[in-house]
Amino acid sequence: MSFISKPKVANPSLPSNELGLNRRDYEGSMSTLCAGCGHDSVTAAIVQAAYELALPPQSVVKLSGIGCSSKTTAYFVAGAHGFNAVHGRMPSIATGANAANRNLRYIGVSGDGDSLSIGVGQLAHVIRRNLDMVYILENNGVYGLTKGQFSASADIGTKSKKGEANEQEPIDPVLLALALGASFVARSFSGDKEQLVPLIKAGLSHSGFAIIDVLSPCVTFNDHEGSTKSYAYVREHSEAPVAADYVAPQREISVSYAPGELLPVTMHDGSSVLLRKLDPDYDPTDRAQAAAYVQERAMRNEYVTGLIYVDQKRRDFHARANTTDAALNSVPFERLCPGAAKLPRILASFR
Amino acid sequence: MPERASASPRVNDFSVKFATVNGSGSTSANSLVMKAIFRMGVPVVSKNYFPSNIQGLPTWYEIRVTRDGWRARAGSVDIMVAMNAETYSSDVREVCAGGCLIYDSTWPSNTLLARDDIKTFGVPFAQLCNENFEGARARTLMKNIMYAGALAALIDLDLEVIRTLLAETFAKKPALVESNMKAIEIGYRYAKEKFACPLATRIERMNATAGHIMIDGNTAAALGCLYAGATVGAWYPITPSTSLMDAFRSLCARHRVDPKTGKNDYVIVQAEDELAAIGIVIGASWNGVRAFTPTSGPGISLMEEFLGLAYYAEVPAVIFDVQRVGPSTGMPTRTQQCDLLACAYASHGDTRHVMLFPDSPEECFQMAVKAFDLAERLQTPVFVLLDLDIGMNDWMAPDFKWDDSYQPDRGKMLSDEQVAGLSKFHRYLDPDGDGIPYRTLPGVSPKAAYFTRGSGHNRFGVYTEDSAEYQDVMDRLTRKFATAARLVPPAIVESRGASAGIVSLGSCDAPVREALAILRRSGTAIDYLRVRGFPFGAEVEEFLATHQAIFVVEQNRDAQLRSLLTLETAVDKKKLRSILHYNGLPMPAVCIVDGINSAMATGVAA
Numbered sequence: 001m002s003f004i005s006k007p008k009v010a011n012p013s014l015p016s017n018e019l020g021l022n023r024r025d026y027e028g029s030m031s032t033l034c035a036g037c038g039h040d041s042v043t044a045a046i047v048q049a050a051y052e053l054a055l056p057p058q059s060v061v062k063l064s065g066i067g068c069s070s071k072t073t074a075y076f077v078a079g080a081h082g083f084n085a086v087h088g089r090m091p092s093i094a095t096g097a098n099a100a101n102r103n104l105r106y107i108g109v110s111g112d113g114d115s116l117s118i119g120v121g122q123l124a125h126v127i128r129r130n131l132d133m134v135y136i137l138e139n140n141g142v143y144g145l146t147k148g149q150f151s152a153s154a155d156i157g158t159k160s161k162k163g164e165a166n167e168q169e170p171i172d173p174v175l176l177a178l179a180l181g182a183s184f185v186a187r188s189f190s191g192d193k194e195q196l197v198p199l200i201k202a203g204l205s206h207s208g209f210a211i212i213d214v215l216s217p218c219v220t221f222n223d224h225e226g227s228t229k230s231y232a233y234v235r236e237h238s239e240a241p242v243a244a245d246y247v248a249p250q251r252e253i254s255v256s257y258a259p260g261e262l263l264p265v266t267m268h269d270g271s272s273v274l275l276r277k278l279d280p281d282y283d284p285t286d287r288a289q290a291a292a293y294v295q296e297r298a299m300r301n302e303y304v305t306g307l308i309y310v311d312q313k314r315r316d317f318h319a320r321a322n323t324t325d326a327a328l329n330s331v332p333f334e335r336l337c338p339g340a341a342k343l344p345r346i347l348a349s350f351r
Numbered sequence: 352m353p354e355r356a357s358a359s360p361r362v363n364d365f366s367v368k369f370a371t372v373n374g375s376g377s378t379s380a381n382s383l384v385m386k387a388i389f390r391m392g393v394p395v396v397s398k399n400y401f402p403s404n405i406q407g408l409p410t411w412y413e414i415r416v417t418r419d420g421w422r423a424r425a426g427s428v429d430i431m432v433a434m435n436a437e438t439y440s441s442d443v444r445e446v447c448a449g450g451c452l453i454y455d456s457t458w459p460s461n462t463l464l465a466r467d468d469i470k471t472f473g474v475p476f477a478q479l480c481n482e483n484f485e486g487a488r489a490r491t492l493m494k495n496i497m498y499a500g501a502l503a504a505l506i507d508l509d510l511e512v513i514r515t516l517l518a519e520t521f522a523k524k525p526a527l528v529e530s531n532m533k534a535i536e537i538g539y540r541y542a543k544e545k546f547a548c549p550l551a552t553r554i555e556r557m558n559a560t561a562g563h564i565m566i567d568g569n570t571a572a573a574l575g576c577l578y579a580g581a582t583v584g585a586w587y588p589i590t591p592s593t594s595l596m597d598a599f600r601s602l603c604a605r606h607r608v609d610p611k612t613g614k615n616d617y618v619i620v621q622a623e624d625e626l627a628a629i630g631i632v633i634g635a636s637w638n639g640v641r642a643f644t645p646t647s648g649p650g651i652s653l654m655e656e657f658l659g660l661a662y663y664a665e666v667p668a669v670i671f672d673v674q675r676v677g678p679s680t681g682m683p684t685r686t687q688q689c690d691l692l693a694c695a696y697a698s699h700g701d702t703r704h705v706m707l708f709p710d711s712p713e714e715c716f717q718m719a720v721k722a723f724d725l726a727e728r729l730q731t732p733v734f735v736l737l738d739l740d741i742g743m744n745d746w747m748a749p750d751f752k753w754d755d756s757y758q759p760d761r762g763k764m765l766s767d768e769q770v771a772g773l774s775k776f777h778r779y780l781d782p783d784g785d786g787i788p789y790r791t792l793p794g795v796s797p798k799a800a801y802f803t804r805g806s807g808h809n810r811f812g813v814y815t816e817d818s819a820e821y822q823d824v825m826d827r828l829t830r831k832f833a834t835a836a837r838l839v840p841p842a843i844v845e846s847r848g849a850s851a852g853i854v855s856l857g858s859c860d861a862p863v864r865e866a867l868a869i870l871r872r873s874g875t876a877i878d879y880l881r882v883r884g885f886p887f888g889a890e891v892e893e894f895l896a897t898h899q900a901i902f903v904v905e906q907n908r909d910a911q912l913r914s915l916l917t918l919e920t921a922v923d924k925k926k927l928r929s930i931l932h933y934n935g936l937p938m939p940a941v942c943i944v945d946g947i948n949s950a951m952a953t954g955v956a957a
Contacts, residue, residue, distance in 0.1 A: 057797045061638075074814075079797025083637060084804040085630065086656050092585075092627040096634025096642060097793070099583045099618040104794050122630070125623040324614040328582045329639035329792065331616050333759055336580040338606045340753040346574065346602075347750055350564035351390070 038190035038216030049200035069111035069138035088119025091126035101327035106133035141229035159226035184210035207268030240306035241282035363418035374406025422861035426939025500538025507549035568741035571712035573598035575719025583642035585631035595645035625650035659698025667726035685935030686739035710860035778812035786831030839884025865940035
């Protein structure tokens with residue numbers, strides 16, 4: 001970590017967004033992670049996405065569990081409330097928070113230990129609920145804070161720093177999410193900001209549960225030769241069947257591509273995600289094909305990245321609960337309490 | 352309590368027990384009888400002893416008819432309706448001398464089980480059903496309704512009252528009113544023809560139930576949640592708390608749907624487990640709504656980690672613990688007060704929690720509202736400790752009242768305007784000296800933002816590993832707990848200057864009050880304090896100090912209330928004697944009378 005924090009005074013030449021805020025207004029407190037940690041790049045991508053979307057900082061809610069990745073919610077959008085929950089239980093906090101106010105943007109940050117071991121149950125069920133949130137899983141295959149144990153996403157054969165090889169089946173969050181019916185499934189790499197930033201923006205615009213598995217190498221415990229989650233390995237073994245470009249609601253889609261290559265997906269808030277097919281046979285709206293594709297590439301030791309699957313039609317948590325459009329925390333008490341006048345009729349059924 | 356009103360000892364003062372098989376429809380027959388007595392103006396107590404099973408196991412239902420309005424279980428059986436061959440022998444044995452037995456005489460009964468000190472009434476229920484109804488299912492169901500008819504003749508229930516009740520129950524299915532009424536009448540006529548009806552043990556109309564309802568505590572608590580303005584409920588199904596959320600759901604369906612849009616002013620989440628249920632409650636409360644979860648002991652065990660977070664990060668949460676028999680899975684359909692310590696100190700590290708102890712459905716309603724006020728005022732979890740007896744049995748309660756001037760106490764929550772007026776907001780300061788900090792909600796302004804965490808933090812809400820900063824926050828939490836002792840509902844104290852006193856809580860109140868009256872008649876005066884909240888207030892300390900001998904009456908093996916008193920007050924623990932009842936059935940008064948009399952006999956208390 002660096003222990004000299006950058007002064008909050010912004011360079012006046014920094015460009016600003018529609019709210020008049022510059023990129024530094026979306027930063028948080030200083031990171032305490034190791035220098036070179038992939039997570040810091042993810043944080044930077046979130047900052048960039050929030051800046052580009054011109055989100056009012058207070059409209060964002062940051063949620064996390066426990067672990068290196070979960071610390072990062074303190075490092076972006078200082079003007080947003082944050083909740084660092086208990087290990088593996090961020091999804092339930094997110095569910096409650098979203099239930100109370102559906103009109104904010106919920107960004108969850110978790111890790112592979114937090115999401116795939118201790119928290120796999122909560123992750124599974126928040127996916128099933130199709131809660132409207134972006135869930136960023138910073139995936140490095142290793143427990144950092146407790147100094148280098150394998151996590152549940154460690155691939156078979158990958159070696160720990162001490163040379164020990166993992167023999168247990170990994171849990172692939174992308175396949176898990178597809179199996180459980182997630183409505184937005186993406187994978188990226190912390191070192192590929194060009195891919196990651198539009199994905200985060202698209203996820204934030206998606207109505208429903210958007211999971212982005214970000215391969216985010218641990219420089220201290222899992223960046224060595226023999227690791228399948230090192231910078232070098234991930235760079236060499238990533239392949240994207242589609243590229244996603246985010247287009248803001250008020251902008252027109254003006255990019256031209258050969259027919260059949262372009263797939264515009266209109267998001268809930270009127271924005272669009274332009275999917276450019278890099279593999280002409282790939283259809284990111286076909287769940288079964290997406291799962292088969294990811295699995296097949298995994299057998300060849302390749303990580304499929306990009307927007308892997310999207311379904312804009314699935315009803316989210318609040319649509320299913322038929323919740324009122326207003327934030328529940330803003331509904332006045334007078335509307336909630338039936339009052340003395342209605343009590344006798346209620347009691348009459350108990351005589 | 353009124354003294355005995357009638358010259359005849361058995362009129363409106365006896366208990367009936369029904370022994371049946373679960374899943375056979377006996378619950379409707381039994382509550383029909385209970386409701387009919389209640390509608391005839393006679394106070395009743397009803398207790399359902401059911402198995403953790405869907406169909407085929409023995410189940411019992413007990414109605415105590417009590418003209419004096421006692422609320423405890425009788426502890427003895429005057430009339431047994433023995434419909435279950437499997438438990439027949441023990442059911443016959445349970446009838447008290449001089450009592451009555453009603454049984455199905457279709458098949459010969461075991462003469463070895465005959466008792467000559469009770470009256471037996473054989474009614475060929477199965478045969479009558481086979482003659483009058485078609486289909487196996489109908490015959491089983493009607494057999495149960497039919498015993499209600501025979502009983503009605505024997506104890507002199509008004510058939511018109513029964514007809515009205517059936518018409519209300521089956522308002523949407525008039526055919527069922529007729530078939531049920533037919534079964535009632537067959538049983539009724541048979542008893543009238545064969546036996547000298549009514550018995551000396553019978554019902555006479557009174558006017559003692561006007562202005563009262565029959566309601567269970569779970570429904571009453573749900574009604575409290577509705578009136579308190581709770582909008583988020585999260586839960587994992589668990590006996591005996593499930594009916595609380597069921598009731599909340601149906602109340603919301605009726606009272607919380609916007610007539611214009613058809614949309615809901617509430618969200619109910621059936622979570623994947625209790626860990627998630629409490630997480631949802633914490634997330635929702637943190638984000639500014641009133642949220643709650645109903646659960647039972649095993650759920651509390653699972654919630655502990657999150658409860659520590661809510662305590663330390665100071666997030667409101669309301670938990671209804673409808674206690675059942677532990678440890679472990681225990682006996683899910685039996686009652687106990689066995690989670691006092693688990694709730695008081697839930698979670699690792701130094702934690703202490705606020706608890707409320709309703710004694711009845713009426714207090715469940717009131718304390719549900721109070722729980723939300725306290726949780727938001729104190730920014731901490733608040734437990735409402737019911738038990739299965741209060742939660743699932745129907746209790747006679749005076750009509751609930753609601754004061755429209757009530758405004759929810761949202762506690763120290765800064766409004767948008769207040770935030771705008773601040774130069775800087777810090778989450779965990781104590782400007783008022785009561786240990787309670789100010790909070791803000793997400794979405795207000797970047798100035799209001801803060802970071803909530805269960806890791807070490809200082810008074811500014813910033814992560815810390817500094818000893819002094821950590822201790823500063825922990826010490827403030829101690830001050831906040833002292834404030835809580837002044838805010839929880841005070842104990843009910845009934846002191847007449849006796850040297851001995853009873854300290855009790857929750858559903859023990861019913862048998863304690865009855866025991867006190869019995870003891871008074873035999874010349875033993877004892878004072879009484881019922882704790883209604885934790886942390887204990889000054890009145891508890893004073894009662895303990897001013898009484899020589901104190902009987903702590905509670906429903907668990909390990910004397911958990913007594914432990915709490917010794918831990919949290921200055922009382923000399925030698926003064927505290929336990930009267931414990933923990934077999935899973937509600938406590939009868941006799942248990943307390945015997946306990947106190949034997950202590951008196953050995954000279955422990957005067």
